[in-house]
Amino acid sequence: MKDQKKLWSRRRFLGSAAFGMAGMVVIPAVATSCKGKTKAAAAEGGDEITLGFIGLGQQAMFLLSGFLQVSGVKVVAGCDVYGIKRKRFEKRVSDYYTKAGTEFKVDTYEKYQDLLARPDIDAVVIAVPDHNHAMIAIAACRAGKDVYLEKPMTFTIYEGQQLKKVVRENNRVLAVGSQQRSDPGFQHAVNLVLTGALGKITKVNAYVGAPPKPYDLPEEPLPADLNWDLWLGPLPGNIHFNNQLDPPISLDPEKNEEFWGAWRWYKEMGGGFTTDWGAHMFDIAQWGLGMDKSGPVEISPIGDGSEFISWKYSNGVVMTSEPFDDKLTKGVKFWGENGWIEVSRGYFNASDPKFNPPASASAAEEGPYETRIPHQVNFIECIRSRQDPVASVDIGHSSCTVCNLGNIAVDLKRTIKWDPATETFVDDTDGEAAKRLHYTYRSPWKLI
Numbered sequence: 001m002k003d004q005k006k007l008w009s010r011r012r013f014l015g016s017a018a019f020g021m022a023g024m025v026v027i028p029a030v031a032t033s034c035k036g037k038t039k040a041a042a043a044e045g046g047d048e049i050t051l052g053f054i055g056l057g058q059q060a061m062f063l064l065s066g067f068l069q070v071s072g073v074k075v076v077a078g079c080d081v082y083g084i085k086r087k088r089f090e091k092r093v094s095d096y097y098t099k100a101g102t103e104f105k106v107d108t109y110e111k112y113q114d115l116l117a118r119p120d121i122d123a124v125v126i127a128v129p130d131h132n133h134a135m136i137a138i139a140a141c142r143a144g145k146d147v148y149l150e151k152p153m154t155f156t157i158y159e160g161q162q163l164k165k166v167v168r169e170n171n172r173v174l175a176v177g178s179q180q181r182s183d184p185g186f187q188h189a190v191n192l193v194l195t196g197a198l199g200k201i202t203k204v205n206a207y208v209g210a211p212p213k214p215y216d217l218p219e220e221p222l223p224a225d226l227n228w229d230l231w232l233g234p235l236p237g238n239i240h241f242n243n244q245l246d247p248p249i250s251l252d253p254e255k256n257e258e259f260w261g262a263w264r265w266y267k268e269m270g271g272g273f274t275t276d277w278g279a280h281m282f283d284i285a286q287w288g289l290g291m292d293k294s295g296p297v298e299i300s301p302i303g304d305g306s307e308f309i310s311w312k313y314s315n316g317v318v319m320t321s322e323p324f325d326d327k328l329t330k331g332v333k334f335w336g337e338n339g340w341i342e343v344s345r346g347y348f349n350a351s352d353p354k355f356n357p358p359a360s361a362s363a364a365e366e367g368p369y370e371t372r373i374p375h376q377v378n379f380i381e382c383i384r385s386r387q388d389p390v391a392s393v394d395i396g397h398s399s400c401t402v403c404n405l406g407n408i409a410v411d412l413k414r415t416i417k418w419d420p421a422t423e424t425f426v427d428d429t430d431g432e433a434a435k436r437l438h439y440t441y442r443s444p445w446k447l448i
Helices: 039-045 058-067 083-100 112-116 130-142 157-169 184-194 228-232 272-276 278-288 375-385 393-412
Strands: 049-054 073-079 107-109 123-126 146-149 174-176 201-207 298-300 310-312 318-320 331-336 339-344 347-350 416-419 424-426
Touching: 049 058, 049 112, 049 375, 058 073, 058 083, 058 123, 058 375, 073 083, 073 112, 083 107, 107 112, 112 130, 123 130, 130 146, 130 157, 146 375, 157 393, 174 375, 174 393, 184 278, 184 331, 184 339, 184 347, 201 278, 272 278, 272 393, 278 331, 278 393, 298 393, 310 393, 393 416
Parallel strands: 049 073, 049 123, 073 107, 123 146, 146 174, 201 318
Antiparallel strands: 201 331, 298 310, 298 416, 310 318, 331 339, 339 347, 416 424
């Protein structure tokens, strides 16, 4: 095996737990284009774009650090069901604009509907737990806002289908937070595959980790300033609180989240690693296989003839969730007739040095992953140009569907067949697979 080639530092995606204003870094100036539009052309709109943030946890703070520094953008409002996180957001924004000598007014809200009712807000950044993604994004589109939506795009396949419709019906720009689409290393890898440099692709390893497990955390007392009913939203009301679901913080002294919200690991609230990291790595695999806006035709779960979930495509290529190295690196390996390549965040390896990326395919050394990749800049460009971003609603939906199909197969403990053109199950004689396209929302919550 050839020596591994590092493209940039192997800093963890989480970054420092003490990440604050001192941790802000500059977004790269060069951004990918919006369907052929250059950055200069996209910026000709001129007017300042005002942003509101819905969900003010750890991921939102990383995104805030980037969006605050994008030219022509003003952050004016934030919303969260946890009071102390609203206060942190207000302080972060206030400190930034005060230091910059910029006039500002920032407001915070407990209910997302109040933020969406503001006519002066052009776009929203949604970074809430997955089960609230679709409902809030649909409401935002109907309120005339463009949307930057964290991955995975939706909690269920049906939610994704409905969100796609609403985005197009309301002529909105929706960008999914699949930052790897804007990463030069991943772009180089996919370009090699799509241009045939590896020859015919025979198989793909896309390792992300385990599917979700049943919720098993003990019940803990609710913080006084956390509205648990609003946090649950459409989920069943019998899910009890544990602080791992919405990690605690403090402001004096300042102490930020020490871990990611654990809701993502439990099937009642999230999709496990299958959706959390699958929305990144399966997304790259789909892109490389030319299956954007399409998908697999057969999905086999762990235990159905394999240790790993597998997705078979109509051209015969099989993608598995099998790791490609002993380190269990979360990444993608494309196997072709002419060789193979491995790609992950900050890492590239190939069967032949000729496949290695150029030195220019590198990212800045400092800061969390979000602020080193020009994904947010691309969203702002596309608000101005009214073009689809690099991770559009259609791409976000097809990649999220792949993740959810894997979990459905695991849940059913059998192979399932899927028609990506009609987005329906094939030979689902007992209807059990179709039942898992969605779930019944708790009253009075509604999707559409």
